[in-house]
Amino acid sequence: MKAMVLNEIAGIESSPLELVELPDPRPGPHEVRLRVRCCAICRTDLHVVEGDLPRHTLPIVPGHQIVGIVDDLGPGCGKSQVGQRIGVAWLRHTCGSCAFCAAGRENLCEVSRFTGYHEHGGYATHAVVPEDFAYEIPEAFGDTDAAPLLCAGIIGYRALKRCQLPPGGKLALYGFGASAHVVLQIALHRGNEVYVVSRGGGHAELARRMGATWVGNDATQMPEKADSAIIFAPAGGLVPVALAALKKGGTCALAGIYMSQIPPMDYERHLFYERDLHSVTANTREDGRELLAEAARIPIRPHTNAYPLADANRALGDLKADRINGTGILVMDG
Ligand SMILES: [Zn+2]
Ligand SMILES: [Zn+2]
The missing domain is CATH 3.40.50.720 (NAD(P)-binding Rossmann-like Domain)
Structure with missing residues (x-):
């Protein structure tokens, strides 16, 4: 797959994301792989690149507002199908058993893991996500309408x-x-x-x-x-x-x-x-499902600006300099 990888924390002005070819990821147990159609950029991606947040995985592929099509299933998947359109957001793992998870506040789980932070995200042509943390995307949305809803929304x-x-x-x-x-x-x-x-x-x-x-x-x-x-x-x-x-x-x-x-x-x-x-700390999956349902009823139409994957540095630079009205989105070709 093609991916924009961050090897070292640096100011976005130095274009720290590098376009590389990586082996296609293989979905593990209960994970699905998707062919990414687009990935909206988020201020958190900028904080990840520039090191404003606690230490995260390096090298890392940022991006946590991903819309794509499932193209491979790992062992044990029960509800996903190849060809299905799904969304991937920031939250990608919680323990399910701590006091916060038990109280419906999984956004506060002590061992939560995040997309494009702990594991590779969507600034790439392919991505992997646990199927329990993927969202169904309502038909009311085009791909680029849905992507900004997955974190910004x-x-x-x-x-x-x-x-x-x-x-x-x-x-x-x-x-x-x-x-x-x-x-x-x-x-x-x-x-x-x-x-x-x-x-x-x-x-x-x-x-x-x-x-x-x-x-x-x-x-x-x-x-x-x-x-x-x-x-x-x-x-x-x-x-x-x-x-x-x-x-x-x-x-x-x-x-x-x-x-x-x-x-x-x-x-x-x-x-x-x-x-x-x-x-406000992250979100629960329930928040995500509620938002997508209400947004589809309205329907919400995010204001978007498309960039090719290779221009991720420029997109984040524009976000930092306040030059984007609405949301910037990396759109994969093909
Ligand atoms: Zn927990
Ligand atoms: Zn975000």
Whole structure:
């Protein structure tokens, strides 16, 4: 198979992903192999490449928003079929027996493993996944519609749960990248009003066009305080800003896997009156299935920008420099 491999952690500007030919992976017991059709890129991939996260497997093929066609089954597979279209996301293993798994919180499992982090992901023509961690892709979606839902969408969906947006409530989104623009569509479809705080440019324009009631770069200018907020930008400085712009009893969810330092906060201005701060850690498979079902009903149409596999460095560079509106996707040829 062809793959974009990361051998050493480095800034994306030095193009650390290298196009190589590797032996086709063989699916192990209860695993399926897929021929990758496309793989959406994610800010987490950038954190993996640049070393912002704890040490992971090296060399590694990044990518955890994969859509492809099953082309081989390992021993013991019970429900997958060759020719079936499936999706692969970040979470690829949990123990199933720890206290978190038993309580339906497998996203917190102590021994969870992740795609494109512990094991090779989808910046490649082929990938392997345990069949229990593959998602069926609803027919409502084309391949490139579905790929951004597999992390941007699922994490956005979990963040939307974690921010406890009340029916008819007002939601503030900080940052308007791939996740936020999926959440915007879900929240509007549910009858909520959405404010978008964004540094401007193309993101602000897209948010306005997609139906945000208010878009601006200064949260104090929102028409009114929000019931709930989600911070997508990895900028800790936004935490006190978002909390100060919440109504009493409001909740702010932090959607990122990484965030820069959060500045000191003032109890009265930022937290008192029962304002809550909830982080978001990965997702459960149930979140993924719920998101795909709701997204198919709406139906959600992610805004996408295609790149060839060999241009993965350029795609991640564009993401880092904020040059992508919506989601960047590596599309395999053939
Ligand atoms: Zn567990
Ligand atoms: Zn991701």
